[in-house]
Amino acid sequence: MGMEKALTQQEPSLTITQVSQITRLSADTLRYYEKAGLIERVGRTTGNQRRYASADLAWLEFLLRLRETGMSIDDMKRFARLRAAGDTTISDRIAILRDHSDGLAEHIRALQQNALALDDKINHYEQLLNTQQKEVRP
Amino acid sequence: MGMEKALTQQEPSLTITQVSQITRLSADTLRYYEKAGLIERVGRTTGNQRRYASADLAWLEFLLRLRETGMSIDDMKRFARLRAAGDTTISDRIAILRDHSDGLAEHIRALQQNALALDDKINHYEQLLNTQQKEVRP
DNA sequence: CCTTGACTTGGAGTGCACTCCAAGTTTTAG
């Protein structure tokens, strides 16, 4: 039962500025990502201007997630290379994502710890402030 | 009832290498932090070598928490300046910490969101992998 | 057709947070 490609071949085709607005990545960053190999070369008009398809956008959004969770450009490159290499790399990709996910979980735990300690510090300062006020106006 | 200062005036006095080992900050970074004004000038031996007191260490550990939760050096500087300016700046310091804490909570929420999405992606890949294996060995 | 704004490229420049270096001085173990 191979799925047919689509009913409408009308691909969205967004300009770099539009994609920039959607993803909050600057147009410069979008070009940089492409040059760096994070994105496969996106389609062009006859005049060589970029036109992004919805698949490009979805991939960008996934990259953004990786970036926001602290993955380096280099690691994203590795992942992108595997993706470009096709279906035989899926288990490698899973391995990378699992690894990243584990690190992320650990990172979140550490942040929560630090958040608690910070709030303690704030409480401590608040007590100090209280004491001060009593001393000034006894 | 003012507490007396201490019974033993024997301050710990750690070398830069010892503090480096304890804090996991390189000796270079410790000097950099001092130059940058994150740490007040620490005590020196007659020969001008740094000797850190336990108060210095406690402050460093607090800075580390700020750093690990994503505070910039510049913001840490601001905080350090307030601290150095004395007790009248406590409410300002509270304001900074509250702000930072709020941002941190938000950041943690975003990371958790992303972690969920990542795990979805992993599951998706695992299903793909399953499908592949069935196709190869039907 | 023409103008205005959007887009192209390669490459240089930026900001942050360190990190390294050279040349000299101090501390410490024996």
Next chain:
DNA sequence: CTAAAACTTGGAGTGCACTCCAAGTCAAGG
């Protein structure tokens, strides 16, 4: 006292992830 290890300084260098630039080409509205 001596040799080796640890420390000092000012300043230069690094790596990352963009960000900006110049000079030119292309697209879309009137």
